[in-house]
Amino acid sequence: MRCAQQSLAQLRGHALPLRGDILDALQSTVIKEALDAPAPWASQGLLGDQHHPVLREALLALTGEGGGTCTPTRPCRRWCMTWQRGWRSAS
DSSP states (O other): OOHHHHHHHHHHTTTTHHHHHHHHHHHHHHHHHSSSSSGGSSSSOOTTTTOHHHHHHHHHHHHOOOOOOOOSSSSOHHHHHHHHHHHHHHH
């Protein structure tokens, strides 16, 4: 999935994968059956029962205003530090 999201971000001209890149990569790598409705982020429609449960949960997990940091009591993983540096520079 990482390769897919990085490729989508690059194709779309993003320095880092954005939420849409991550969600599209998830959809293309995890869901193999036909969808009953377009992806929820592809339109301004409301999230509903017609959307695939994996897409619903992923969208809910990536929606909101919150941001996180690594806990100071545990060493931060390299990907977490890389993401935080990229996120701060993009802000």
